[in-house]
Amino acid sequence: MxxxxxxxxxxxxxxxxxxxxxxxxxxxxxxxxxxxxxxxxxxxxxxxxxxxxxxxxxxxxxxxxxxxxxxxxxxxxxxxxxxxxxxxxxxxxxxxxxxxxxxxxxxxxGLIRRLDENYFRKVEAVEFAVKYDDGKDPRGIKKSDVVLVGISRTSKTPLSMYLAHKNFKVANVPLVPEVPAPNELFQKDNKRIIGLIANSAKLNEIRQERLKALGLGNNANYANIDRINLELEYSREIMDKLGCIVIDVSYKAIEETAGLIIEHMKRNFGEKVFQ
Known part of the structure; x- marks a missing residue:
């Protein structure tokens, strides 16, 4: 039986x-x-x-x-x-x-449950970084923990992804002279905005490599040193108006720049740096 x-x-x-x-x-x-x-x-x-x-x-x-x-x-x-x-x-x-x-x-x-919750927060932050990468949707500025601003090739996207793995929701906004900066930027707490710059020679080198990778000639306006200087001048004007912290990323590793941003956030918002 x-x-x-x-x-x-x-x-x-x-x-x-x-x-x-x-x-x-x-x-x-x-x-x-x-x-x-x-x-x-x-x-x-x-x-x-x-x-x-x-x-x-x-x-x-x-x-x-x-x-x-x-x-x-x-x-x-x-x-x-x-x-x-x-x-x-x-x-x-x-x-x-x-x-x-x-x-x-x-x-x-319940420690493992807390670890799981941390994992899902990280996934959410990565999805956020992808959704609001490169100024795709300015509504992300309002929802973000951190906003990165700068001209092309100042490490905005890789920094966004690195910070996402630290559970920060990051939006990044490219600054282009011909395109007005979104109004949402000027409504954001400027302590949550990080301006990224680099020296023109370094940007010229990076942009030329980018053009080669795309199979394009290095004489395009994108890599022109005068054009780069114009973009940098414009970006500094916007950053001055925002009153945000500015970091020169010319010779910094992504981890080093991210560390500076995290320390800045902790100084201004304490250990609990999320909105």
Missing amino acids: DKSLTIYVLSDSIGETGELLSRAALSQFNSGRYEVRRFPFITAEEQIMEIFEEAKNEPSVIIYTIVIEKLKNFITFKGHEFNIPTVDLMTPALNAIESVLDYQPKRES
Whole structure:
């Protein structure tokens, strides 16, 4: 006769790990009526007690991924009291890691969930940078944490992507003499605007390489030194009107410029630099 079993999965997070392991273990048994019940976000002894009151009425096993010492001990105690097997998934791994690192774990619940949330914020920031790259939509200026302004080839796009991986929502706006700067720029907190410049010789070199990559001659107006100087003069006028910080990126790596921007944001908005 097939036997039945219910596995109760308790977690201080969402309980996916405990459920996956439970189902993996059950797959090793060919017959029987098995059920896995997941109970996420366990934070109190009262919740655990309710689960044991339910579990005592049927063949059951308690599997848990809880790191708070008080709750772990309560589960162990109640398991003995009700004669229900309990399986602690986290402690053996934590003990093994602690023995190598030689310091104790944090034992804070929900840390992996916070990491997941951080991941999704990063993805959102990257999508934002792509959507509002190169002045595609000036509405992004209002929504952004940081706005980068400068003429072509002053590292606006790579900086936007780098800062996005630091969870900043970045819009970047190209400054072109023939195109008026968007009004949204002048409505933005100027401490959130970063002006990027570079010396004309460096820009000339970069633009010539860009033209070669596109299969174009290097005599195009785009790489003309007088044209570059005109664009730089115009960009400085706009940056002066904005009253924003200006960074010369001529000989700076992306990481170095990004570090300066992050420090600027922290000075002005503290550690919590997001809108």
